[in-house]
Amino acid sequence: MFDQSVAVNINKEETAMDPSNSIVIETHDLSKAYKGTQAVSSLNLTVKQHSIFGFLGPNGAGKSTTIKLLLGLARPTGGSAQIFGYDTQRDSASIRKRVGYLAQDPRYYEHMTARETLRFTAHFFYSGPRAGIEKRVEETLELVGLSDKADRPIKGFSGGERQRLGIAQAQVNYPDLIILDEPAASLDPQGRHDVLEVMERLRKHTTIFYSTHILSDVQKVSDTVAILDHGKLISEAPIEELLNANSAPVFTLGLRGETEKARLHIASLPWVSAIQARPVNNHISWEVTVSDEGLAETQLLPEVLSGGEVIVLDYGRRKVDLEDIFLALTEGDQNGKH
Amino acid sequence: MENTNSLKMVNVRDWRMGFSNLFKVASGSFWHTRSWIVQSLLWLLLFNGTVASVLWTTTDILNRSAYPDNLTSMQIIGEDPVGNALLIFFVFASMGLPVSAIIKGQDAINSERKSGTAAWVLSKPVSRPAFILSKMFAGALSVFITGVVIQGVIIYTQLSVWTGSPWPVAGFLGAMGLIFLNYMYYLTMTYMLGSFFTSQGPVLGISLGLALIGPAMVRGLPVINDITPWSFFLPISEDIPPGIAMFLGQPTSLIVPFIGTTLMCVIFTAVAILRFRREEF
Numbered sequence A: 001m002f003d004q005s006v007a008v009n010i011n012k013e014e015t016a017m018d019p020s021n022s023i024v025i026e027t028h029d030l031s032k033a034y035k036g037t038q039a040v041s042s043l044n045l046t047v048k049q050h051s052i053f054g055f056l057g058p059n060g061a062g063k064s065t066t067i068k069l070l071l072g073l074a075r076p077t078g079g080s081a082q083i084f085g086y087d088t089q090r091d092s093a094s095i096r097k098r099v100g101y102l103a104q105d106p107r108y109y110e111h112m113t114a115r116e117t118l119r120f121t122a123h124f125f126y127s128g129p130r131a132g133i134e135k136r137v138e139e140t141l142e143l144v145g146l147s148d149k150a151d152r153p154i155k156g157f158s159g160g161e162r163q164r165l166g167i168a169q170a171q172v173n174y175p176d177l178i179i180l181d182e183p184a185a186s187l188d189p190q191g192r193h194d195v196l197e198v199m200e201r202l203r204k205h206t207t208i209f210y211s212t213h214i215l216s217d218v219q220k221v222s223d224t225v226a227i228l229d230h231g232k233l234i235s236e237a238p239i240e241e242l243l244n245a246n247s248a249p250v251f252t253l254g255l256r257g258e259t260e261k262a263r264l265h266i267a268s269l270p271w272v273s274a275i276q277a278r279p280v281n282n283h284i285s286w287e288v289t290v291s292d293e294g295l296a297e298t299q300l301l302p303e304v305l306s307g308g309e310v311i312v313l314d315y316g317r318r319k320v321d322l323e324d325i326f327l328a329l330t331e332g333d334q335n336g337k338h
Numbered sequence B: 001m002e003n004t005n006s007l008k009m010v011n012v013r014d015w016r017m018g019f020s021n022l023f024k025v026a027s028g029s030f031w032h033t034r035s036w037i038v039q040s041l042l043w044l045l046l047f048n049g050t051v052a053s054v055l056w057t058t059t060d061i062l063n064r065s066a067y068p069d070n071l072t073s074m075q076i077i078g079e080d081p082v083g084n085a086l087l088i089f090f091v092f093a094s095m096g097l098p099v100s101a102i103i104k105g106q107d108a109i110n111s112e113r114k115s116g117t118a119a120w121v122l123s124k125p126v127s128r129p130a131f132i133l134s135k136m137f138a139g140a141l142s143v144f145i146t147g148v149v150i151q152g153v154i155i156y157t158q159l160s161v162w163t164g165s166p167w168p169v170a171g172f173l174g175a176m177g178l179i180f181l182n183y184m185y186y187l188t189m190t191y192m193l194g195s196f197f198t199s200q201g202p203v204l205g206i207s208l209g210l211a212l213i214g215p216a217m218v219r220g221l222p223v224i225n226d227i228t229p230w231s232f233f234l235p236i237s238e239d240i241p242p243g244i245a246m247f248l249g250q251p252t253s254l255i256v257p258f259i260g261t262t263l264m265c266v267i268f269t270a271v272a273i274l275r276f277r278r279e280e281f
Helices: A063-071 A092-096 A114-122 A130-143 A159-170 A189-202 A215-221 A239-245 A259-267 A293-305 A322-337 B019-031 B035-055 B074-079 B081-105 B110-115 B117-122 B128-163 B169-196 B200-220 B222-227 B242-247 B255-277
Strands: A023-034 A037-043 A046-048 A052-056 A078-083 A099-102 A126-128 A177-181 A207-212 A224-229 A232-238 A250-257 A272-280 A283-290 A310-318
Touching (some): A023 A063, A037 A232, A063 A099, A159 A189, A189 A215, A224 A239, A232 A322, A239 A322, A250 A293, A259 A283, B019 B035, B081 B128, B169 B200, B169 B242
Antiparallel strands (some): A224 A232
C-alpha cells in the first residue's frame, strides 16, 4: 500500500516552470513512420501545466511511440514537439532533466535492489550531498510503499512491485512532468487504486501525461483526455467537455408483451432519436436515446404504457461514460476506414 | 521532513552527462563482486603460471644473469626454455585478453538494448556517448588492473628475482602498454560492431574471425601492419616481434603501428558513438 503520509517535496528553485508559460507539451503535426507503417500521424497535442492528461487508445494506436518521440528515444519522421518550450530533438537533455518516465514494461538492472535503483536514478539529477540523496530515496520508497523491500534484489519483485518502483524512479527528481506509459496495466485493483491516488496527489506539484487503455481509471483522475487510434488523434478535450458533448440522454427499459407495436409508437415521437431493442433472457430490453431530456422524463414511460399491451419490468437512465465515447470514436474511425 | 532543496543539481550538459554515475555502476558490478578476484586469478594462472612453470622448474640454466640480453634472435628464443615461456606469455596475453574483450564487449550494448534498460537509462539526463564510454572504460579499467597491472607487477618481480637483477623496466612497461593497446583495439572494435548489429552472431564472428586470421592478413597485406596490433607480439617473420624486442630491452621501432592502432581505437569508438546516437528505442 502506498504511504499516504508522505508529502511530496518540490525543489522549486530548480524545477519551477515559467509561470507565464502554462503549456507543458505541445506537438505540431508530429509523425512517425516505421518502414511504411504510419505509427503516429500528424499529431497535435497540447498539455497544460498541472493537468493529468490521459492519453487513450487501443493497443497499437501509437501511444508508446508518441511517448518515445517526446523523450527523444525515437526520431519523428515529420512535425515537431516541444516540452517546456524546448524542442524534443534538439534539446532533449534539457527536457529529460525535468521529466520522470515510467516505461510500459519497466526494466531495471536486476542485480540492484530497489534502494540502489533509486540511488542510481537520483545520481543522474543530484550530485550531493549524500545524506540528502539518501533521504530523498527513503522518502520515495515510502511514497510507493516499498520501504520493507528496499534492500531486496529487483529480480525477485512482482509485476506490481516493479510498477511501484517505476513510479518511484520516475519522480525521484521532483519532475515538472511525469510521463507514465500504462502505469496501472499490470496492477491488481488495489494497486491501481494506489497508483491513481499517488497521481492525484502529485497533480499539485507536477503535470502528468499518461497513456492507458483502462478507461475507468482515466475517468477517475484525468482532467483532459486525448484519444488516439491508428496513430491519429480522434479527440482531445477536457474530460467533462467530452462527456457532455457525447451525453445524449439514454433511457433503458425492460419490457414484456407486444413490444414491437410499442417500439414503433415510441420511435415516431419527435423527441426520440433512436431505439435499440434486443432480447435479454425472457424479455426485451430497450435503449432509448432522446433529444429532449425533460419531455422524456415525464412522458416516455406513459407513452410506452399507453397502448396497454406491454408490461414494464424495469426502467432507468444510463449515463454515458468514457468507455461509450471511446468505443464510439474508435469504432467509428475504424468503420470509416474499412 | 527535511527540505530537499539542499540537494545539488548535476550541472553537466555535454557528452559527460551521466558518465560518472554510469561508470560507477558499471565498475561497481565488477569491483564490488567476486568478479575481480576470479578474473585476476584466471590471468594469474594463464600468464604468470606459464612463465613460473618454466622459470622455477628448469634447473639446467646456469647463467641466469645473461637474460634478457642473450635472447637476440627468434631462433634463440625458440630454442631457449625461458625464451619459449616468454613467447607463450605474449601469445596468451595478445590472444587471451582480446578474446575476453570480445566476449564481454559483444553483449554490452545488445543486452541493454534488448532488455529495455538502455531505453530506461537514456530517458534520464544521460548522453549517448556517456552510455557507450562508461561501459567501455569500466571494462577497460577492469582488464587494465587485473590483466595488465597485477600480472605485470608479478611477472616483473618473477623475472627480476630469477635473473638476480632488475629486468629492463622501460621496455617492460612499453610492452605491457602494447598488451593493453592490443586489448583496446578489440574492445573498441567489438563495441563498434555491437552498435551496428542487434544480434551477437555477427559481432562475435567478425571480432573473433579478425583476431584469429589477423596475423595471417599481416603476412599477406603488410599495409595492415600499420593500423593493427597484429604485429606487436606474434612472430610473423624471422625478426623478433617489436613488442617482444621492447620487452627484452632491445631497440625497436613501433611508432607507426602504435599510432595507427591507437588511431583505429579512436575511430572505432567514434563510429560506435555516432551509430548509437542514431539508435531508436
